Amino acid sequence: MSKSPSPDRRLALRRGAGTVAGLALVAATGWPRPGRASADAAALLRSGGVVLAIRHAIAPGTFDPPEFRLGDCRTQRNLDEAGREQSRRIGGWFTERALAPQAVRSSPWCRCVDTATLAFGRAEVWPALGSPYGRAETSNAAALAELDRQLATVADRPGGFEVWVTHQFVLSAWVGTSTASGEGLLLRSAAGRAEVLARFQVT
Incomplete structure (x- = not known):
């Protein structure tokens, strides 16, 4: 007899179904071509109620070193x-x-804080945007649920928008697409x- 999926797995399956539905609208109109900011990006931001979630800027390599420690940029x-x-x-x-x-x-993570600070002159550190490095599956699921909740509060503020700087792994797990x-x-x-x-990309 097959084993029932765990609560976290069920959350992931529901999230995946929602992501496919969410991408349908974008697929119908076509993605903006890579290498430039979307022609509608400014209009969408001005209309408000949205979040621009950005993967951190270019940081050579793939993973943090084994001696990685949060709060110590020299180890990241x-x-x-x-x-x-x-x-x-940007x-x-x-x-x-x-x-x-x-x-x-x-x-x-320092590469995200630096991206935000260089672009906008400020950054409010928010653990929910952190890399899943070293976290349990339940912690990751809780962080993604927190992102959804905060995004919903932004939707209630027409005319305003937020910028969130995060990681490829977070965006991929959250909305099911790479950046x-x-x-x-x-x-x-x-x-x-x-x-x-x-999509949004400045060259």
Whole structure:
């Protein structure tokens, strides 16, 4: 007899179903081509009620070193000069369009904090955006549920938006799509889950 899926697995299955439905709208209109900010990005941000979730800028390598410690950037994988310049270009895109996020939230990892700070001059560290490194499956599921809850509160604030800087693993687990370094996804809450409206990338 087959074993029933765990509560966390059932949450993941429900999330996957919601993600497919959420992507259907975007697929119908087509993704913006990679390598440039979406033509609708500014309009979506101005309309408010959305979050731009960005993968941190270029940080060479794949994983943190074995001696990794939160709070000690010397032990982490960090932005290189290309990543720092990419972060500044993201900030410049917002400045040129007079777009100011109501909040800028970041994973505690240094490469995310640095991306947010170089782009927007500030970063509020939020553990829910952190990499799943070293966390249990239940912790990861709880973090994703927290992201959904916060996204829903942003949806109730027309005319305002937030920027969240996080990791590829987090975005992939949350909305089921991959992102390049410095690339973002415009998200809104739909039936309590994240719906992808457009991709965002500044070159």
